[in-house]
Amino acid sequence: MTNDRLISPSILAADFGNLQRDIEMLNKSEGDWIHVDIMDGLFVPNISFGFPVTEVAYKHATKPLDVHLMIVDPDRYIKRFAAAGAAGITVQFEACPNLHRTVQVIKETGCRAGVAINPHTPVAMLVDIIGELDLVLVMSVNPGFGGQHFIDNTYKKVAEVKKLADECKPDLFIEVDGGVDQTNAGKLFSVGANVLVAGSAVFAAANPSAMISTLKHA
Numbered sequence: 001m002t003n004d005r006l007i008s009p010s011i012l013a014a015d016f017g018n019l020q021r022d023i024e025m026l027n028k029s030e031g032d033w034i035h036v037d038i039m040d041g042l043f044v045p046n047i048s049f050g051f052p053v054t055e056v057a058y059k060h061a062t063k064p065l066d067v068h069l070m071i072v073d074p075d076r077y078i079k080r081f082a083a084a085g086a087a088g089i090t091v092q093f094e095a096c097p098n099l100h101r102t103v104q105v106i107k108e109t110g111c112r113a114g115v116a117i118n119p120h121t122p123v124a125m126l127v128d129i130i131g132e133l134d135l136v137l138v139m140s141v142n143p144g145f146g147g148q149h150f151i152d153n154t155y156k157k158v159a160e161v162k163k164l165a166d167e168c169k170p171d172l173f174i175e176v177d178g179g180v181d182q183t184n185a186g187k188l189f190s191v192g193a194n195v196l197v198a199g200s201a202v203f204a205a206a207n208p209s210a211m212i213s214t215l216k217h218a
């Protein structure tokens with residue numbers, strides 16, 4: 001497995017009536033992680049799901065769960081998502097007034113620690129914490145819903161994260177989430193992303209597994 005072109009399909013777009021089937025499809029695909037989107041109706045204007053669905057995903061998955069917390073005050077729930085099976089936990093920069101502490105709490109659980117930045121948040125806000133992180137997630141839509149249109153300014157932001165990472169954190173995972181499909185995946189990898197999340201592009205495809213391969217080799 002190469003480490004520079006990972007795909008993290010989002011189960012937000014899966015068929016929840018057939019979640020086990022969809023996760024088994026992901027297990028057999030070229031996907032690397034399984035992205036789990038947690039929305040609380042406060043940080044974002046939508047509610048997705050919580051611990052029971054995460055536990056079901058963990059029960060059936062043979063791949064690491066990449067948990068994306070779009071919730072206010074995430075410190076309250078980090079340990080519970082770790083116990084539910086997360087391999088990595090990403091919090092939103094905008095939801096964390098004491099971000100170093102939050103990152104420390106994630107690391108104490110043994111999970112990979114990630115921070116996501118919304119489309120309006122400058123990459124420069126991460127300068128004083130990037131050395132502590134395992135992953136930076138550049139949101140390429142405003143979080144809260146699947147199936148949104150990719151924001152083109154993301155390419156510039158990914159290149160900025162890559163430049164920072166080259167200076168102080170060369171093994172950083174640089175992930176992009178929102179509106180990722182076969183029209184932008186290749187360019188995202190070329191500007192420095194090494195993990196792409198895809199929900200709609202995968203699960204709306206006639207052959208989701210083949211779409212994962214298309215994105216991985218874009």
Ligand SMILES: O=C(CO)[C@H](O)[C@H](O)COP(=O)(O)O
Nearest residue numbers: 143144146147178179199200
């Ligand atoms: O975090 C998210 C939304 O806030 C999702 O991970 C993202 O939207 C994936 O869905 P799609 O590929 O359909 O845009």
Ligand SMILES: [Co+2]
Nearest residue numbers: 037068177197
């Ligand atoms: Co997400």
